[in-house]
Amino acid sequence: MNLKGKKVLITGSEGFIGSHLTERLLELGADVTALVQYNSFNSWGWIDTLDENIKNNINVVTGDVREYDGMKRMIKGQEVVFHLAALIAIPYSYQSPMSYIRTNIEGTANVLEACREYDVQKIVHTSTSETYGTALYVPIDENHPMQGQSPYSASKIGADKIAESYYRSFNTPIATIRPFNTYGPRQSARAVIPTVISQILAGKTELKLGSLTPTRDFNYVKDTVEAFIKIAESDKTIGEVINAGSNHEISIGDLVNKIIKLSKRNVRIVCDNDRLRPEKSEVNRLWADNNKIKQLTTWEPQYSLDEGLNATIAWIEKNMKYFKTDVYNV
Structure with a gap:
C-alpha cells in the first residue's frame, strides 16, 4: 500500500x-x-x-x-x-x-x-x-x-x-x-530518559530514580x-x-551512566522509593527479537543509542519549559 x-x-x-x-x-x-x-x-x-x-x-x-x-x-x-x-x-x-x-x-x-x-x-x-x-x-x-x-x-x-x-x-x-x-523529543518526564536528562540539565546534583537493574530495549x-x-x-x-525493537538491551543503570557521560555533568544517583514498582509488578528484562518485522517489511533501525540520546538531550535543553524537575511525573 x-x-x-x-x-x-x-x-x-x-x-x-x-x-x-x-x-x-x-x-x-x-x-x-x-x-x-x-x-x-x-x-x-x-x-x-x-x-x-x-x-x-x-x-x-x-x-x-x-x-x-x-x-x-x-x-x-x-x-x-x-x-x-x-x-x-x-x-x-x-x-x-x-x-x-x-x-x-x-x-x-x-x-x-x-x-x-x-x-x-x-x-x-x-x-x-x-x-x-x-x-x-x-x-x-x-x-x-x-x-x-x-x-x-x-x-x-x-x-x-x-x-x-x-x-x-x-x-x-x-x-x-x-x-x-x-524515546526521543517530546517524550514526557513520566519516562526514564527525559526524567534523567531534564534533572541533569536543571542542575540537579542528585538524580532521583527507581530501580536501576531492569533492562530495556530502547528505540x-x-x-x-x-x-x-x-x-x-x-x-x-x-x-x-x-x-x-533494536534487538539490544541495556540496564537502566548503564543507560543513566551513558546519559551522564554524554551530558558531561557530575551527578549522583539516588533510589527514590516512590518511583519503585510493586515487587511482583516490576518488569525486569525486555529485549526484542526483531526478525519478524525485518522479514515482513524493509524496516531496519537507523539510529544508534548514542545518536538518539544526543538528539534528545539537545531537544530537551531547548525545551526545559515542558519539564517540572521538582515534581515526580506519575
Missing part, C-alpha cells in the same frame, strides 16, 4: 509518538486527520508546537475514543487508521485501573467496530512490550507469553486480544505493532515511526503481531 494520497486518521496524534507519526505521514503525502482528545483548553498537545506550514495541512478533530458515535463520524471515509490513543503511564494505572480499561480496551473496541462498519483498508493497532512482562526467554519474539504485571499492561493485553478477535472473526485488516521502549522515535509506516504499507502484516 502506498500511503500517498490516502485518507489517514491517527488517534492519539497529539502525543509523543503520534505527533511524530503525523509529521511523517504528511511528508509521505497522506491526507491526514489527527484526532486529539477533547479538552476545554482546546489544546492539541504536541500538534500545537509544530510548524505552521505543517499544522495548516492537518485536519485536526477533537473527540474521545471512549465514545463510539464520535468514532463512527471520524472514521467514516477514512482509508487507513493508526490507533495510538491510550493511557500509558504505568504508575498511574495502579491508582486508576478502571480508566485504563475504559480507554485502552473499550476505546480500542470502539475504533475497530467503526473501522469494520466503514470497511477501512488497513488498521495499525498499537501494543506495547509491557504486554510480555518480565522476559521468560530472550530475545523476546512474538510467541512469548503475555503477562499482566500492571493494570496498564493488562489493559493493553485486552486491547490486543480485541484486535486479534476482529481479524479472526470479521477478517478486519488489522496489524498490531508492539513497540519496545521508544529512537523516528525508528519507531518508520516501523508504523512500513507495517501499514505491507500487505504481509495483516493479522500479525509485530515487534518493533
